[in-house]
Structures are given as structure tokens and as C-alpha cells.
Amino acid sequence: MAYTKQHSIRHDLHREIAGTIGLLTDEQDFTAMRRYRTFHFDDHESYLRQVESLLRTRADEGRHTAVALFDPEEYAEFCAKSCLDPDAPASRTRFTAKLASTGPTLPYEGQPLTELVPELVDSAVREATWEYASTVLSGLGPCATCGADIGSAAFDRASELLLCILDAVGTGEHHLVCSVSAEPETLAAVLHAEGDSTRLDETESLEFTTVLALGIATHSAGGVVMRTSAPATSDRVYGWRLRGDELQPLTAAEVFDAYCTDTESGDIVSPESGVDYTAPPDLGDEGQAGGHTH
Numbered sequence: 001m002a003y004t005k006q007h008s009i010r011h012d013l014h015r016e017i018a019g020t021i022g023l024l025t026d027e028q029d030f031t032a033m034r035r036y037r038t039f040h041f042d043d044h045e046s047y048l049r050q051v052e053s054l055l056r057t058r059a060d061e062g063r064h065t066a067v068a069l070f071d072p073e074e075y076a077e078f079c080a081k082s083c084l085d086p087d088a089p090a091s092r093t094r095f096t097a098k099l100a101s102t103g104p105t106l107p108y109e110g111q112p113l114t115e116l117v118p119e120l121v122d123s124a125v126r127e128a129t130w131e132y133a134s135t136v137l138s139g140l141g142p143c144a145t146c147g148a149d150i151g152s153a154a155f156d157r158a159s160e161l162l163l164c165i166l167d168a169v170g171t172g173e174h175h176l177v178c179s180v181s182a183e184p185e186t187l188a189a190v191l192h193a194e195g196d197s198t199r200l201d202e203t204e205s206l207e208f209t210t211v212l213a214l215g216i217a218t219h220s221a222g223g224v225v226m227r228t229s230a231p232a233t234s235d236r237v238y239g240w241r242l243r244g245d246e247l248q249p250l251t252a253a254e255v256f257d258a259y260c261t262d263t264e265s266g267d268i269v270s271p272e273s274g275v276d277y278t279a280p281p282d283l284g285d286e287g288q289a290g291g292h293t294h
Contacts, residue, residue: 019063020100022070022092023051025117032072036087048113055108065108067116068099069124103127129187130207133214140217154217157245158209161283165224165240165247166193168281172230178208180215180222180242187211216245223250225258226280235272238280249280 024030030044041047058065078095079086099105104123106116137151165176176191189211191204215222224247225239239255240247250258256277260269271277 019058020066020068020096020105021051021055022068022096022099023117023120024070024072025121029070029072033070038087038089052113056110059108059110066100066105067108067120068096068103068105069120070096070099126189126207129189130210132182133187133210136214137210137217150217151213154213154245155209157216158213161212161245161247162191162205162209164283165226168283169226169228170281172228175227175229176208176224177226178212178215178222178224180211181220182214182218187214212242215242219244223247225250225255235275236278237275238278240280240283247283249282252277252279255279 024033024044024047027044030041030047033039034041041050055065055067075092075095076086078084078098079091082094084091084094104120104127106120106123108116137154140150142148143150143153166174172194174193176193177188178191179186179188189204189208191200191208193200212222212224214220220242222242223240224242225237228236228238237255237259238252239250239258241250242248256271259277260271
């Protein structure tokens with residue numbers, strides 16, 4: 001009886017231990033890990049099936065599991081810095097534990113990997129974008145003319161512009177995309193809002209403002225495009241181009257060209273039915289040049 005009770009207690013505790021799985025989402029990363037003797041998988045598709053089966057089993061047992069992106073290059077660097085043998089399962093376990101506390105993760109809630117993987121990759125891209133933009137902003141230092149911190153001033157201005165946009169667009173569901181030209185590729189951030197600035201996702205808002213601030217601080221080409229949906233009306237698409245620290249309205253034709261052009265091929269794509277491409281609402285004086293301008 002005592003043994004049965006102790007076994008039951010251990011079983012209950014075992015179920016309450018949360019876990020994290022480091023996932024190799026693409027063939028290239030999977031191939032990179034195959035150089036390690038203790039990595040026993042031969043086929044990426046089979047590996048994904050085994051991972052999905054394990055996730056389902058843990059979920060059926062009532063266990064919480066988070067999924068993180070496993071990057072072989074970061075893993076090798078982690079092992080080198082920590083003086084660990086990269087060809088050891090314990091090293092992979094320690095790296096995955098680090099991912100659980102520092103990297104983007106998603107909880108497994110029964111969804112297929114075909115749905116989870118794109119979300120996970122998107123989260124990783126968003127975090128990398130925010131980290132890059134934040135690093136650039138923090139490294140700009142003080143203005144040679146007035147001594148103000150350039151990055152901080154740009155972030156304050158970006159926050160002001162975001163509030164100005166949300167005040168101007170009014171009711172409806174809004175999908176905003178801020179894009180800024182950068183090297184080696186354009187940075188983008190997405191924000192969803194419902195009519196006012198009090199109903200924003202904190203993480204999305206921070207990412208959006210940081211990318212916009214980067215454009216302001218570095219005087220880079222960029223802009224904001226918004227899609228607004230409201231009951232019983234057509235969706236409206238409109239936007240602004242970034243010039244210095246102000247937002248200038250795009251014409252309806254410019255918005256149409258931007259929205260209906262394939263970003264990779266440059267080809268024109270068919271416009272959506274039931275969508276109006278329009279000029280944006282007036283941002284007033286707040287949208288004009290202001291704040292730190294030198």
C-alpha cells in the first residue's frame with residue numbers, strides 16, 4: 001500500500017513538470033544536426049512525425065509542453081561558450097532549457113505542427129526584428145547638437161505618431177504594418193488595434209513603435225499601411241510614408257500600387273474585391289515634423 005501511494009504521488013508530480021521541446025523546423029537545420037553521432041534521426045519528415053506524436057502523448061497525459069526553435073548555429077556557440085560537448089544529449093537538453101527562458105516559445109495545445117511551426121517562426125522573426133532595432137537605437141548615442149539621446153527621442157516620437165494614428169482612424173478593427181528599409185533587409189512590424197489606443201497588445205505595440213523609431217532615428221525610407229474593417233462597410237486600405245520624423249499621406253493610387261504589387265517579383269496582383277484604397281485621415285499638426293529634428 002505504501003509503495004502504491006508513493007508511486008501515485010510521483011506520478012502526479014511527474015505530470016506537473018512542464019517541458020520544452022527544441023524543434024528543428026526546416027531541412028537545413030535538421031541536416032546540420034545530423035553531423036552529431038548522438039543525433040539518431042535520419043529523415044526530417046519522420047523526425048517531425050515523432051515530435052508531433054510525443055507532443056500529443058504529453059498532452060493526453062495532461063502535461064504542459066512548450067515548443068521552441070532549435071538553431072544549430074546558436075547551439076554550437078552555446079556549447080563552445082559553456083565548454084560543453086555538442087555531441088551529447090545532455091548538452092542539447094541544457095540548450096533547450098535556455099531556450100525556454102530566453103527565446104520565443106509557443107504552448108502545444110493540440111494544434112498540428114503545420115499550424116504551430118509558422119507561428120513559431122513568425123514569433124522568432126518578430127523577436128529578432130525587435131532585438132535588432134533596439135540594439136541599433138541604443139547604439140546611436142547622443143545628438144552632437146543638443147546632447148539628447150537619439151534613440152530615446154525617436155522612440156518617444158514614434159509613440160506619439162502611433163497614438164496620433166489611432167486617434168485619427170476612429171472605430172473599427174485596424175491592421176497596421178510598419179516597414180523600414182534596413183540592411184540586409186527591410187524590417188517590418190505588425191499591430192492590431194480595435195478603435196483606440198487602450199486595446200493594444202503590449203508586445204505588438206512595443207515592436208511596432210521600435211521599428212518606427214528606427215526609421216525616424218536613422219532617417220530611413222519607410223511607412224505605415226493600415227487596413228480597417230468595420231461592420232456593413234467595405235474594408236479600407238490607406239497609409240503614410242515616413243519622412244524624417246513625420247508621416248506624409250499616401251494618395252489612393254500610391255496605396256493601390258503598394259498593396260497590389262508582389263514584393264518579390266514586382267508584378268501587379270489583382271486587387272481584392274470589396275476593398276477601397278483611399279487617402280488616409282488627416283493626422284493634424286501632430287503628424288507633422290516635431291520633437292528631435294536635428
